[in-house]
Amino acid sequence: ALRAVGLSKIYGSGEVEVRALSDVALDLYAGEMVVLLGASGSGKSTLLNILGGLDTPTTGSVLFEGQDLTASDDAGLTRFRRDYVGFVFQFYNLIASLTARENVALVTEIAPDPMDPEEALAVVGLEERMDHFPAQLSGGEQQRVAIARAIAKRPKILLCDEPTGALDSKTGIIVLEALESVNRELQTTTAIITHNSVTAAMADRVIYLADGRISRIDRNASR
Amino acid sequence: ALRAVGLSKIYGSGEVEVRALSDVALDLYAGEMVVLLGASGSGKSTLLNILGGLDTPTTGSVLFEGQDLTASDDAGLTRFRRDYVGFVFQFYNLIASLTARENVALVTEIAPDPMDPEEALAVVGLEERMDHFPAQLSGGEQQRVAIARAIAKRPKILLCDEPTGALDSKTGIIVLEALESVNRELQTTTAIITHNSVTAAMADRVIYLADGRISRIDRNASR
Numbered sequence: 001a002l003r004a005v006g007l008s009k010i011y012g013s014g015e016v017e018v019r020a021l022s023d024v025a026l027d028l029y030a031g032e033m034v035v036l037l038g039a040s041g042s043g044k045s046t047l048l049n050i051l052g053g054l055d056t057p058t059t060g061s062v063l064f065e066g067q068d069l070t071a072s073d074d075a076g077l078t079r080f081r082r083d084y085v086g087f088v089f090q091f092y093n094l095i096a097s098l099t100a101r102e103n104v105a106l107v108t109e110i111a112p113d114p115m116d117p118e119e120a121l122a123v124v125g126l127e128e129r130m131d132h133f134p135a136q137l138s139g140g141e142q143q144r145v146a147i148a149r150a151i152a153k154r155p156k157i158l159l160c161d162e163p164t165g166a167l168d169s170k171t172g173i174i175v176l177e178a179l180e181s182v183n184r185e186l187q188t189t190t191a192i193i194t195h196n197s198v199t200a201a202m203a204d205r206v207i208y209l210a211d212g213r214i215s216r217i218d219r220n221a222s223r
Numbered sequence: 224a225l226r227a228v229g230l231s232k233i234y235g236s237g238e239v240e241v242r243a244l245s246d247v248a249l250d251l252y253a254g255e256m257v258v259l260l261g262a263s264g265s266g267k268s269t270l271l272n273i274l275g276g277l278d279t280p281t282t283g284s285v286l287f288e289g290q291d292l293t294a295s296d297d298a299g300l301t302r303f304r305r306d307y308v309g310f311v312f313q314f315y316n317l318i319a320s321l322t323a324r325e326n327v328a329l330v331t332e333i334a335p336d337p338m339d340p341e342e343a344l345a346v347v348g349l350e351e352r353m354d355h356f357p358a359q360l361s362g363g364e365q366q367r368v369a370i371a372r373a374i375a376k377r378p379k380i381l382l383c384d385e386p387t388g389a390l391d392s393k394t395g396i397i398v399l400e401a402l403e404s405v406n407r408e409l410q411t412t413t414a415i416i417t418h419n420s421v422t423a424a425m426a427d428r429v430i431y432l433a434d435g436r437i438s439r440i441d442r443n444a445s446r
């Protein structure tokens with residue numbers, strides 16, 4: 001579904017150059033569940049943002065069903081993200097002036113076949129807090145609103161940047177089960193960045209990043 | 224060192240009342256390392272913010288070395304936080320317009336016996352990134368700047384809200400070792416909110432919160 005070829009991402013130049021990604025090639029197959037692991041600063045968020053059309057690589061290309069995203073302009077990338085991608089950000093990126101329900105509805109209103117905002121928020125255990133604003137919610141509750149917002153869209157591609165970082169293990173498992181059922185029932189191509197090894201067990205493949213490169217890929221024999 | 228008596232925290236009123244804390248009593252002994260565990264939304268951040276003088280309870284008091292913080296005005300709370308407390312926030316709360324080094328220096332400049340900003344950033348593995356701004360740093364790198372900022376102060380009390388949430392396990396262990404050595408060498412009274420069971424093993428006591436109440440306290444026999 002999504003193919004990355006020869007990706008690099010370089011910030012700055014000269015003495016203060018930071019190579020966030022170097023020569024990354026990756027295929028995400030339709031309906032697959034992939035987990036990205038790697039140390040803090042190894043390039044995970046940078047890779048996920050480029051795959052999701054939120055950032056452009058310095059070199060290389062990203063192909064979505066054969067169409068070259070890197071050759072698209074901003075309007076083309078916006079259409080790609082809006083029509084095909086659900087994204088759970090590492091910092092949640094909720095809109096502070098909208099309630100939990102409104103944050104989800106903002107995304108579902110423009111989707112062709114979404115879940116109800118109420119349904120998506122109930123899946124992540126927030127049915128009692130729908131009309132609260134982000135500032136009135138705990139860290140983990142805000143994270144769950146961000147997850148509800150991404151899955152409510154029923155996207156073709158679901159990219160999650162550390163979706164359980166702020167959650168206790170029990171709540172984290174509820175969220176991972178929600179992501180797994182979206183992947184299974186809708187064949188949503190899913191990539192999850194995590195530090196949580198329980199999540200890695202769910203994946204069809206685990207891709208390890210180190211210093212901006214793919215250092216290892218494990219295939220999960222039991223899936 | 225820090226004593227909480229009969230704490231409650233209620234948000235809103237009537238139908239939309241949320242009881243974040245109910246009847247919490249807790250002693251933090253001088254030099255102790257305590258871990259706070261509990262589900263998302265159970266009241267951990269609310270309790271830590273009240274203990275650190277960042278928020279006021281609806282009922283109850285917090286005593287620091289016998290002095291009642293809840294009877295202090297804003298200026299009194301600001302002096303308490305500035306003179307005695309290092310705080311690692313769940314959302315890092317770094318100043319975007321300052322580099323990593325400047326974010327740490329802002330706190331150390333007014334402390335009586337601080338570490339050098341460079342030294343504190345080296346302890347958390349960020350010596351190469353001191354002159355970068357938060358927007359140029361990954362999630363886990365920003366979190367580590369927030370930790371360096373708190374420990375550089377060499378505070379009497381160190382309160383950490385999920386200090387390893389955005390870190391891989393290897394980097395997380397480096398940070399936990401830094402917190403443990405501050406606690407051991409400076410006898411800093413330390414409370415850490417975490418979802419990470421490795422951290423719980425470091426504690427003198429583990430305090431479990433559920434629905435705004437303390438549900439259990441374990442004492443670590445091996446410490």
Ligand SMILES: Nc1ncnc2c1ncn2[C@@H]1O[C@H](COP(=O)(O)OP(=O)(O)OP(=O)(O)O)[C@@H](O)[C@H]1O
Nearest residue numbers: 136137138139140234243263264265266267268269
């Ligand atoms: N301003 C507010 N208005 C209403 N409810 C609030 C407000 N701030 C916090 N709460 C609620 O109080 C409860 C406790 O919040 P708190 O942030 O302490 O939880 P937490 O244990 O830190 O959770 P997490 O692990 O998700 O960070 C939550 O249900 C939260 O939604």
Ligand SMILES: Nc1ncnc2c1ncn2[C@@H]1O[C@H](COP(=O)(O)OP(=O)(O)OP(=O)(O)O)[C@@H](O)[C@H]1O
Nearest residue numbers: 011020040041042043044045046359360361362363
């Ligand atoms: N705007 C920028 N300017 C300079 N360097 C940057 C910028 N954005 C990211 N970086 C660097 O690129 C590297 C990769 O960042 P990235 O956010 O992808 O890491 P990550 O694997 O997601 O880390 P974490 O697990 O801490 O979130 C990091 O060293 C980071 O500091």
Ligand SMILES: [Mg+2]
Nearest residue numbers: 045090361362
């Ligand atoms: Mg990241």
Ligand SMILES: [Mg+2]
Nearest residue numbers: 138139268313
């Ligand atoms: Mg919290």
